[in-house]
Amino acid sequence: MIEETDFCEFCDGITKPGLVTHTFERNGQKFTFGDIKAQVCQKCGEVYIDGAAMRQIEKRITEKVFASV
Numbered sequence: 001m002i003e004e005t006d007f008c009e010f011c012d013g014i015t016k017p018g019l020v021t022h023t024f025e026r027n028g029q030k031f032t033f034g035d036i037k038a039q040v041c042q043k044c045g046e047v048y049i050d051g052a053a054m055r056q057i058e059k060r061i062t063e064k065v066f067a068s069v
């Protein structure tokens with residue numbers, strides 16, 4: 001569960017909402033998505049992707065994996 005203000009699991013820094021670009025790997029293929037809703041640690045830069053955004057990404061990756069077969 002991601003709240004407006006959260007704390008980093010690694011360094012106890014404060015995380016803030018932001019948009020990130022992240023590359024996911026599935027079946028040896030790489031998928032890069034931009035403008036992903038996430039919480040970003042202000043201290044170490046760790047990215048926590050929003051649960052709803054993650055589900056959208058999973059869906060799009062699944063579609064791409066099937067499309068490429």
Ligand SMILES: [Zn+2]
Nearest residue numbers: 008011041044
């Ligand atoms: Zn951190």
